[in-house]
Amino acid sequence: MDFKVTVKGDPHLANEAFLNTNDSFAASNVAFMGTTSAVNGMMNVVGSMVNAVAEVVEHAFVPIDTRNKIWVTMNQPSYVGGDMISGTVEMDCLVPFFAKGVLVKFKGFERVWLQEHRLETEGEGSNKRTVQKTIDHKENKEFFRSTICVYPHQGNVNPGHYSFPFQYQLPPTLPGTFCEDGKDAQGHYSAKILYKVKATVDVAHRHDLKFTTRLIVNERCNELVKPSFAENRKSFMLTKGKLVAKAWLNKNAYFPGETLVNKLKINNTSVKPTRRISLKVHHRMELRAHLYHRTINHVVYKQEYPGINPCFYGKRYLPFNIPVDLKPSSTLGDHAKSSYTLEVEFDIPGAIDLSVNLPLTLFAPQFMYSAIPNQPPGAPLPPDVSYRHPWEDEDKVKNCRKCNTSFSLFNRKHHCRHCMKVFCGKCTEKQTPITKLAYPKPVKVCDDCYPVAMNGGVKYQSAKALAAAYQESVNQYYAQYTQQYPWLAQQQQPLQPAVAPQ
Incomplete structure (x- = not known):
């Protein structure tokens, strides 16, 4: 190549400029050759990286077939704080796929949302006005969050059925499962206390095989269940x-x-x-x-x-x-x-x-874990007990039960507290405590009941007699269910659905 440089002025400057131009061109040739070799090396590195990424993408971003299923089975339907959860992640594979492992996640949380309607004053002077505002109050709290890797290996999953057992111990103090939504005069509200178990077969982002189920957690009842x-x-x-x-x-x-x-x-x-x-x-x-x-x-x-x-x-x-x-x-x-x-x-x-x-x-x-099985449906109830005689309706009585005197404005009606019959005032002048009928203070009794009432009275119904009759009816009832409920035949005494009268 020839370069022609024209310089106005001294001719010696033109010669010097020409020499400087040739030197610059030679240096450019050397730099260009070095850059070409560097670019070629860089292209080789980029190519290898692209191949690696393509290989990862080939496994990572292929959606998993929907015919492959996963679910979780638990050893019991409900738990309390401190219990050991035992379960199994079950998986049915119909179409092979590549997986990185199997994870089980446990989570417990409470979430509250309250809506408040509030009256506020805005503006000043003549522009002052009252407006109603709606304010949302939210609160979230996690009790625990844990992840367990039940199968840490990766590779191709072939068709078949797979089981991955796991165990996890709940924290000792947990509130019971609860969920409530509603509305009152102050606004809407929502309160939730939930526990979840999530099983994941790690395939790729947004293409994992997942299954989520809820745990039923009850509050611990060491001293709670009692009469x-x-x-x-x-x-x-x-x-x-x-x-x-x-x-x-x-x-x-x-x-x-x-x-x-x-x-x-x-x-x-x-x-x-x-x-x-x-x-x-x-x-x-x-x-x-x-x-x-x-x-x-x-x-x-x-x-x-x-x-x-x-x-x-x-x-x-x-x-x-x-x-x-x-x-x-x-x-x-x-x-x-x-x-x-x-x-x-x-x-x-x-x-x-x-x-x-x-x-x-x-x-x-x-399911209640107890040594006492559940009662058969429709078990008879203990009978009601009345220690006092039935109260006589005074509206249906016109004359005294003893002297047959007619009642009037001046001859009023009185009940004997032992037999509960209606008498006149003269026939109920006597008073005495009736201890067996829970009258600790003197009450009116008729002349016929006075001797008995002085000795404590006589109960109208006997709780022991009613209890014996009730026990017999319970035995007859349970005898009908011995085949359907085998545990009844093993009991020395039939279980009672309620306390018998005493």
Whole structure:
């Protein structure tokens, strides 16, 4: 190549410029040859990298065939905190694929969402106004999150069935499974306490073979399941006597769909009747999201029974079916708590009602591990017991039962507290305590009952006789189920669905 350089001015500068140009061109040739060899080496490296990436992509981004299935089997349907979970990841492979391993993930969390409607004032002076704003409060908390690699090897998976056993121990203190959504006057709300197990065959991003199932976790009940007892009493302003009610449950923890038997011992020393007895299940939720709290109370179920007569003294057994759609109890959560109360309400006309409250815990549906098998369906209930005679309706009595005197405005009606018959005032002048009928203070009795009442009285029904008859009916009932329930024949004494009257 020839370069022609034209320089205006001194001719010696033109010669010097020409020499400098030739030197620069020679240096450019040397640099160009070095760059070419470097580019060739770089292309070789890039080619090898592309081949490697292509090989990875070939295995990684090919979607797995949907005919391949995976699922998880557990050793039991429910757990409590501290239990050891044992299970198996099952996999059916119909179409071969490449996998990197098998993972099992465990997760427990609670999540609360509360909606708040708030009135706020905006603006100043004449532009001042009140607006309603809706604020969302959210709270999330994880109890635990763990991952177990049950098969760490990678390779091609050939058609067939595969099983991968695993074990995991739950933390010792966990709230029970709970899920509730609803709306009240303050806004919508949502509370969840969930536990999940997720099995994954690691194939590639977004192409893994996955299966997720929920765990049912109940609160630990070391000291929780025990008999429940409560009592309450009330006096009346314009009537002498009291109403005393005692209530028992053979246990305070049940499952949705189970039948509980509420035992009542009632002593009514007044002339006030009770129109009805109601059993109500109250649900109480305590929700918290950051600094915002809300307590929600409502009656979720109610069942009514016949009331009692004046001066009733005895026992009642009220069967109560727990609805299957009630959510389980959960009281150990930090942001969501759910609890139940069983209220026994006595509807008293012309007076404030009497209520007896019993704590009630509902477990999530599960198999109860117990030495005592479940009772056959429809087992008979213990009979009601009345220690006092039935109260005679004074509206149907026109004359005294002893002297046959007609009643009037000045000759009023009186009940004998032993036989409960209606007499006039002269025939019930005598008073004495009746200890066997729970009258510790002197009460009116008729002339015929006075000698017996002085010695403590005589009960109208015998609890022992009723218990013997009840036991016989239970034996006959269980005899019908010995073939269907083999464990009944192995019991020395038939199990009773409730406590027999005493």
